[in-house]
Amino acid sequence: MELFLQQLINGIVQGSIYALIALGYTMVYGVLRLINFAHGDVFMLGAFIGFYTANLLGISQPSVGALILVMTVSMAGSAAVGLVIERFAYRPVRKFSRLTSLITAIGVSLLLEYAAQFVFGATPKSFPTIFETQNISLFGNVTISNDSILIIIVSIFLMVMLNLIVFKTKLGKAMRAVSFNLDVAKLMGINTDFIIAFTFALGSALAAAAGILYSVHFTKIDPLMGLLIGLKAFVAAVLGGIGNITGAVLGGLLLGIAEIMVSGYISSSYKDVFAFLILILVLIVKPAGLLGSAAQEKV
Amino acid sequence: MLQLQDLHVSYGAIKALKGITIEVKQGEVVTLIGANGAGKTTTLRTITGLLTPKQGKVLFEGKDISGTPTHKVVAQGICMSPEGRGVFANLSVEENLELGAYLASDPARIKSDLEKVFALFPRLKERLKQISGTLSGGEQQMVAIGRAMMARPRLLLLDEPSLGLAPLVVKSIFQAIDEINKAGTTVLLVEQNAHTALKHSHRAYVLETGTIVLEGSSEELAADKRVREAYLGE
Numbered sequence: 440m441e442l443f444l445q446q447l448i449n450g451i452v453q454g455s456i457y458a459l460i461a462l463g464y465t466m467v468y469g470v471l472r473l474i475n476f477a478h479g480d481v482f483m484l485g486a487f488i489g490f491y492t493a494n495l496l497g498i499s500q501p502s503v504g505a506l507i508l509v510m511t512v513s514m515a516g517s518a519a520v521g522l523v524i525e526r527f528a529y530r531p532v533r534k535f536s537r538l539t540s541l542i543t544a545i546g547v548s549l550l551l552e553y554a555a556q557f558v559f560g561a562t563p564k565s566f567p568t569i570f571e572t573q574n575i576s577l578f579g580n581v582t583i584s585n586d587s588i589l590i591i592i593v594s595i596f597l598m599v600m601l602n603l604i605v606f607k608t609k610l611g612k613a614m615r616a617v618s619f620n621l622d623v624a625k626l627m628g629i630n631t632d633f634i635i636a637f638t639f640a641l642g643s644a645l646a647a648a649a650g651i652l653y654s655v656h657f658t659k660i661d662p663l664m665g666l667l668i669g670l671k672a673f674v675a676a677v678l679g680g681i682g683n684i685t686g687a688v689l690g691g692l693l694l695g696i697a698e699i700m701v702s703g704y705i706s707s708s709y710k711d712v713f714a715f716l717i718l719i720l721v722l723i724v725k726p727a728g729l730l731g732s733a734a735q736e737k738v
Numbered sequence: 739m740l741q742l743q744d745l746h747v748s749y750g751a752i753k754a755l756k757g758i759t760i761e762v763k764q765g766e767v768v769t770l771i772g773a774n775g776a777g778k779t780t781t782l783r784t785i786t787g788l789l790t791p792k793q794g795k796v797l798f799e800g801k802d803i804s805g806t807p808t809h810k811v812v813a814q815g816i817c818m819s820p821e822g823r824g825v826f827a828n829l830s831v832e833e834n835l836e837l838g839a840y841l842a843s844d845p846a847r848i849k850s851d852l853e854k855v856f857a858l859f860p861r862l863k864e865r866l867k868q869i870s871g872t873l874s875g876g877e878q879q880m881v882a883i884g885r886a887m888m889a890r891p892r893l894l895l896l897d898e899p900s901l902g903l904a905p906l907v908v909k910s911i912f913q914a915i916d917e918i919n920k921a922g923t924t925v926l927l928v929e930q931n932a933h934t935a936l937k938h939s940h941r942a943y944v945l946e947t948g949t950i951v952l953e954g955s956s957e958e959l960a961a962d963k964r965v966r967e968a969y970l971g972e
């Protein structure tokens with residue numbers, strides 16, 4: 440029982456990070472019907488922007504304030520990167536077939552990975568301590584680290600904010616209109632190019648937040664760190680029903696928990712295989728995902 | 739108010755419009771009739787900037803608007819109820835109407851425009867909170883027209899508003915179109931239902947495979963032998 444609870448907590452922490460990244464996949468898919476394969480690399484860039492921000496500011500005292508500062512800079516920087524990718528890579532090919540966009544996405548992903556290796560160096564870096572981590576004993580042998588609590592709280596906060604933007608603001612209503620039908624959205628007077636760009640910025644900022652939380656928790660970053668996590672977050676988005684915001688969160692949490700359970704009870708060497716096994720199963724059994732349906736709300 | 743001058747539009751190698759010239763004057767209801775694939779929807783999509791012409795001009799109040807992004811065309815006062823209605827099926831009737839007023843920011847104005855739409859289609863007031871995807875076809879058409887009116891268009895484009903509707907519903911939709919026009923909105927109406935369209939319009943154009951083959955007052959065309967044979971089933 441204790442092992443189970445411990446695994447559950449670890450799974451939720453892992454799953455929150457997947458969920459934050461999955462949101463970006465699902466939102467961009469919603470407005471563009473595009474799998475943004477470069478999204479995992481934006482997560483990586485978020486971590487590196489955080490790394491350099493913390494080092495440049497010479498943060499010596501770890502604190503919540505330092506974390507918020509680093510995270511804000513990283514989110515803003517990554518949002519800008521997202522805007523640039525959308526404007527110069529995806530927008531010019533939008534009028535061509537979907538396959539063109541997909542190949543462009545793979546190209547952008549490779550570009551970011553190799554550029555990052557060139558600029559930052561290929562060897563892993565230690566993420567500066569901007570937040571003092573310590574373990575808190577819950578009961579028996581079950582513990583939770585304070586950075587795990589932080590990951591959960593920040594994730595919930597960001598997801599609530601996203602929900603408010605998407606469902607309570609005019610901008611969010613425009614996003615939902617664009618995801619439902621691009622041409623009709625235009626006929627409402629919506630500047631759809633702006634809405635699509637905004638969606639990229641929003642998704643990229645969430646990926647950056649995940650990048651910082653991941654780095655604080657796992658402390659090592661490298662230019663290819665977004666590869667596997669990005670793929671898994673994509674699996675999470677498909678699992679939840681791509682295009683569906685609630686589905687992305689659900690898919691992320693489920694995948695995180697399932698993966699930690701597998702490594703706890705079976706073997707950790709199977710955990711990556713397991714994620715893709717889930718993907719294959721979902722595609723066979725319920726291709727639209729858990730919350731996906733024919734007439735779903737796609738953002 | 740609106741002039742299409744020698745408009746050519748293609749989809750890749752397919753020529754959908756082969757140089758059409760159409761004029762809509764302030765205050766008119768003009769109808770564009772034609773069979774399947776004649777190019778009616780293409781014409782409306784070109785006016786709203788969803789398509790860009792290969793050649794020719796779209797003049798709105800004397801200004802060439804061809805190639806202008808759609809949201810800017812809408813801001814200039816042209817709104818459309820698209821083919822297939824294009825209702826946001828996952829949103830409520832109210833949210834659909836609010837999206838129609840996307841460019842308006844004054845809540846008092848939006849409220850008074852909502853009342854005008856309810857006066858036009860009392861049914862929508864009863865269905866305000868209903869998810870639009872669960873409405874009947876006629877009700878969805880009311881949402882599409884009502885939503886277009888929320889932007890206070892000076893020119894309203896309607897793409898086959900009668901498609902798939904029962905005669906009684908068609909009648910009430912066309913009554914609403916009459917009212918909209920009487921209240922000062924110019925209308926360009928695309929229809930396959932030539933009989934009803936000619937009754938509710940001032941002038942008409944007949945489109946055949948991308949070319950205007952006939953034009954005149956609606957009364958004249960309704961009496962024209964070729965129109966009677968080809969479009970009124972006589």
Ligand SMILES: Nc1ncnc2c1ncn2[C@@H]1O[C@H](COP(=O)(O)OP(=O)(O)OP(=O)(O)O)[C@@H](O)[C@H]1O
Nearest residue numbers: 749752754772773774775776777778779780781930
């Ligand atoms: N997206 C497209 N790609 C290629 N060809 C198209 C496309 N849309 C329309 N066409 C072609 O252009 C021509 C005109 O089509 P359009 O939709 O304008 O006709 P329509 O008069 O509105 O017909 P309907 O009454 O059936 O709605 C047709 O031959 C059609 O096959």
Ligand SMILES: [Mg+2]
Nearest residue numbers: 778779780821
């Ligand atoms: Mg048509």
